[in-house]
Amino acid sequence: MPSRRDRANAIRALSMDAVQKANSGHPGAPMGMADIAEVLWRDYLKHNPANPNWADRDRFILSNGHGSMLIYSLLHLTGYDLSIDDIKDFRQLHSKTPGHPEFGYAPGVETTTGPLGQGLANAVGFALAEKIMAAQFNRPGHNVVDHHTYVFMGDGCLMEGISHEVCSLAGTLGLSKLIGFYDDNGISIDGEVHGWFTDDTPKRFESYGWQVIRNVNGHDADEIRMALETARKSTQPTLICCKTIIGFGSPNKQGKEESHGAALGDAEVAATREALGWKHGPFEIPADIYAEWDAKDAGARAEAEWNQRFEAYKAEYPELATEFLRRMAGELPLDFSEKASAFIRDVATKGESIASRKASQNCLNAFGPLLPELLGGSADLAGSNLTLWKGCKPVVQEDASGNYIYYGVREFGMSAIMNGLALHGGLIPYGATFLMFMEYARNAVRMSALMKQRVLYVFTHDSIGLGEDGPTHQPVEQLTSLRTTPNLDTWRPADTVESAVAWKYAVERKDGPSALIFSRQNLPYHIRDNETETSIARGGYILKNCEGEPELILIATGSEVGLAMQAQAKLAEQGRRVRVVSMPCTSVFEQQDAAYRQQVLPLEVGARIAIEAAHPDYWYKYVGLDGRVIGVNTFGESAPAGVLFEEFGFTVDNILAVADELLED
Numbered sequence: 001m002p003s004r005r006d007r008a009n010a011i012r013a014l015s016m017d018a019v020q021k022a023n024s025g026h027p028g029a030p031m032g033m034a035d036i037a038e039v040l041w042r043d044y045l046k047h048n049p050a051n052p053n054w055a056d057r058d059r060f061i062l063s064n065g066h067g068s069m070l071i072y073s074l075l076h077l078t079g080y081d082l083s084i085d086d087i088k089d090f091r092q093l094h095s096k097t098p099g100h101p102e103f104g105y106a107p108g109v110e111t112t113t114g115p116l117g118q119g120l121a122n123a124v125g126f127a128l129a130e131k132i133m134a135a136q137f138n139r140p141g142h143n144v145v146d147h148h149t150y151v152f153m154g155d156g157c158l159m160e161g162i163s164h165e166v167c168s169l170a171g172t173l174g175l176s177k178l179i180g181f182y183d184d185n186g187i188s189i190d191g192e193v194h195g196w197f198t199d200d201t202p203k204r205f206e207s208y209g210w211q212v213i214r215n216v217n218g219h220d221a222d223e224i225r226m227a228l229e230t231a232r233k234s235t236q237p238t239l240i241c242c243k244t245i246i247g248f249g250s251p252n253k254q255g256k257e258e259s260h261g262a263a264l265g266d267a268e269v270a271a272t273r274e275a276l277g278w279k280h281g282p283f284e285i286p287a288d289i290y291a292e293w294d295a296k297d298a299g300a301r302a303e304a305e306w307n308q309r310f311e312a313y314k315a316e317y318p319e320l321a322t323e324f325l326r327r328m329a330g331e332l333p334l335d336f337s338e339k340a341s342a343f344i345r346d347v348a349t350k351g352e353s354i355a356s357r358k359a360s361q362n363c364l365n366a367f368g369p370l371l372p373e374l375l376g377g378s379a380d381l382a383g384s385n386l387t388l389w390k391g392c393k394p395v396v397q398e399d400a401s402g403n404y405i406y407y408g409v410r411e412f413g414m415s416a417i418m419n420g421l422a423l424h425g426g427l428i429p430y431g432a433t434f435l436m437f438m439e440y441a442r443n444a445v446r447m448s449a450l451m452k453q454r455v456l457y458v459f460t461h462d463s464i465g466l467g468e469d470g471p472t473h474q475p476v477e478q479l480t481s482l483r484t485t486p487n488l489d490t491w492r493p494a495d496t497v498e499s500a501v502a503w504k505y506a507v508e509r510k511d512g513p514s515a516l517i518f519s520r521q522n523l524p525y526h527i528r529d530n531e532t533e534t535s536i537a538r539g540g541y542i543l544k545n546c547e548g549e550p551e552l553i554l555i556a557t558g559s560e561v562g563l564a565m566q567a568q569a570k571l572a573e574q575g576r577r578v579r580v581v582s583m584p585c586t587s588v589f590e591q592q593d594a595a596y597r598q599q600v601l602p603l604e605v606g607a608r609i610a611i612e613a614a615h616p617d618y619w620y621k622y623v624g625l626d627g628r629v630i631g632v633n634t635f636g637e638s639a640p641a642g643v644l645f646e647e648f649g650f651t652v653d654n655i656l657a658v659a660d661e662l663l664e665d
């Protein structure tokens with residue numbers, strides 16, 4: 001009968017063979033963590049390879065995602081739909097086994113990892129989602145939400161600043177079902193880490209409010225089991241500090257950086273086989289070892305047992321059971337769209353001229369009661385971002401049944417946690433900060449888009465219009481960065497109606513994140529026809545038209561739409577035929593058919609001016625080289641908003657001057 005070490009060696013063999021065949025990858029981490037993984041996956045992990053999306057499965061996250069052959073080996077060995085040929089295709093085009101774990105490629109991969117620290121942050125989101133969903137749905141005698149989140153992390157994850165942000169919050173919120181394994185091998189790409197990483201990691205995590213289990217031999221199954229038993233009883237999140245040897249089993253490269261990020265080489269692979277006593281060829285796993293690893297029967301039993309418990313829950317709490325299934329399926333309440341559209345019509349009727357951040361809060365007050373899955377938050381700017389609505393209840397350690405998280409000053413951590421919340425299922429997270437501080441969160445926003453997750457980013461104080469806080473707080477290039485991110489819809493509404501449509505569209509979108517960009521200052525209300533929602537929801541539309549074919553088109557977003565409308569009125573008085581196009585979301589506009597885009601921006605009208613208080617370069621795709629862009633290509637200044645708009649040329653007079661110049665040409 002195969003031993004524990006034999007089972008772990010199967011991971012080592014597959015990992016070094018796949019990396020060797022690809023001549024690319026990271027064999028050291030999976031070889032070093034194989035013994036930990038063997039204990040966790042064989043003895044504790046609750047999962048069903050036949051149904052990777054089972055709602056109450058444990059979540060496993062490999063935060064040090066460069067060691068991806070660890071998770072691919074585990075998925076293959078335990079019976080997921082990941083064949084030996086998929087393992088052989090490691091790092092090849094269109095394979096299920098890319099260089100880093102990518103969500104949606106291989107079944108059982110819970111999140112995309114690779115940017116170090118973010119997998120750990122996602123794990124906090126998973127564990128937080130479990131705690132919130134359990135508080136909202138479990139009832140006495142009925143624990144339908146009851147699973148753990150396990151995360152593997154390395155030195156690199158803990159060097160990243162995001163690890164401080166999220167682990168501090170995890171301790172504060174008492175995420176007791178979060179268990180982290182610190183792969184303490186003392187090696188990173190540049191060599192032995194003692195030259196640049198001398199933190200007392202256990203003390204650090206203890207200060208966060210974690211239970212810390214120190215000095216676990218990561219190659220001793222009994223010690224690993226004892227640590228896990230202790231961790232699973234804790235009322236706090238737990239960090240298990242495992243001392244391991246990177247590249248374990250490699251006679252000449254174990255314990256060295258040479259095994260970190262490169263193939264071992266044919267000779268060393270052969271020597272490692274000899275040292276491990278692994279007598280099988282490349283990609284060859286004996287039947288008895290496959291049988292020991294196979295988790296399909298155990299997984300089916302675990303899910304069947306949960307299904308029985310869920311049926312009992314459903315019998316006693318039918319409405320809760322139906323709601324749970326709806327939310328985990330990512331479906332919105334059946335009446336949401338109709339009620340949201342009614343709210344948009346009401347907003348249009350009221351015609352308020354308020355800041356779009358205030359319009360956003362009004363949307364939350366309307367949509368929040370309709371969406372129990374909505375989970376809000378702000379990075380210590382709730383009063384400025386206006387993310388609190390009348391039905392908000394904070395999530396705290398003692399009571400996680402709420403719908404609002406005070407993230408503190410943790411923009412990056414907040415955004416990466418939201419990715420974990422969305423991936424877990426059952427929740428639609430939104431989180432807010434100033435648009436300028438999107439820069440802190442940037443990589444997590446990119447990961448939302450990469451994984452096509454329904455995460456809603458609320459970015460307020462969207463331009464020089466925030467005024468006296470000055471250039472440190474005034475975004476210039478951020479809109480371009482967001483708009484050029486694949487799969488991300490970026491909305492910059494011009495008034496209350498566009499704000500409401502943006503919120504509705506973002507909530508209803510299931511295949512990616514949205515960034516909602518709102519102003520600090522009041523914006524004028526704009527009158528439209530009866531097809532208001534339909535036109536705005538196309539991303540760009542004719543807000544103000546002229547008699548006959550236009551000779552000039554003004555394109556604007558957000559606060560600058562008001563300027564464009566004023567300029568259009570002045571030009572009309574001069575007998576000019578001018579059209580105003582509001583473009584709240586360029587990515588949605590570009591998804592429209594060619595006929596619609598031609599209708600809004602006819603190619604034969606070459607005289608175009610784009611107006612936006614942001615970097616101008618993005619807009620040349622719409623105005624062409626012969627058009628003009630009124631934008632900001634320097635950093636801002638500290639002054640009242642009105643003074644700044646005049647200083648940077650965002651005035652009706654400047655638009656008229658540019659229009660005269662363009663039409664004369």
